[in-house]
Amino acid sequence: MTQRSSFLLLATLPIVVPACTDNSHANTAQGGAVELTFAGNSNSNVDTSPLPATDVGVVSADPASHTRVIGVFAYEPEANGFQRKAWQLALTIVGDPVAGAVYTTASVPSSGSAALEYDQLPTSGSSLGWNATGGSISVESVSGTTVTFSFSSIPMAPTTGGSGNAATGTFTFSGTIKIDNLGS
Numbered sequence: 215m216t217q218r219s220s221f222l223l224l225a226t227l228p229i230v231v232p233a234c235t236d237n238s239h240a241n242t243a244q245g246g247a248v249e250l251t252f253a254g255n256s257n258s259n260v261d262t263s264p265l266p267a268t269d270v271g272v273v274s275a276d277p278a279s280h281t282r283v284i285g286v287f288a289y290e291p292e293a294n295g296f297q298r299k300a301w302q303l304a305l306t307i308v309g310d311p312v313a314g315a316v317y318t319t320a321s322v323p324s325s326g327s328a329a330l331e332y333d334q335l336p337t338s339g340s341s342l343g344w345n346a347t348g349g350s351i352s353v354e355s356v357s358g359t360t361v362t363f364s365f366s367s368i369p370m371a372p373t374t375g376g377s378g379n380a381a382t383g384t385f386t387f388s389g390t391i392k393i394d395n396l397g398s
Contacts, residue, residue: 246270246393248392252387253367253388254367254386257382259383261334268287269289271393282306285302285303285304288300288301300334302332302335304330305329305351305363305391306329306330306331307323308325311356313355314352314353332370343372343379345370346387349368351368362391363392367388368387371384
């Protein structure tokens with residue numbers, strides 16, 4: 215029986231990474247599909263060749279505020295009946311998505327805005343985390359509970375506050391996230 219460790223880190227931490235080349239990664243994951251591109255690295259220790267996404271889903275939903283956190287996760291190959299999380303992305307949106315809607319990124323999202331957090335977990339017990347510092351996220355399409363979000367050249371900087379974030383430097387982040395069941 216495979217056990218999967220699944221938790222969403224919401225703390226942000228600072229990290230330093232050497233400059234990297236542009237890389238794009240697209241794949242189908244359980245619950246959706248994800249394509250990510252890393253570019254414009256400035257002294258960042260972000261791994262621009264992460265494992266493909268494994269799962270996409272709603273991590274939490276608040277019907278009263280219409281706030282949803284969409285999680286994207288990648289797990290390492292199973293070893294000894296256990297899979298360790300390699301990275302995670304959290305997209306928090308406030309408002310029900312409609313095709314063509316644009317959410318401005320904010321550190322604390324409110325109506326019509328979104329937050330984007332990206333964490334890499336290079337080794338057990340270590341964490342590298344970045345947050346969006348500008349830009350916007352668009353709703354490309356909506357069909358029933360299937361929604362596709364896209365973002366382009368969003369500036370990402372190490373998260374602040376808390377402790378233990380080894381992330382350094384900045385980069386720009388682009389991609390698409392398709393979630394098959396936004397209603398869950």
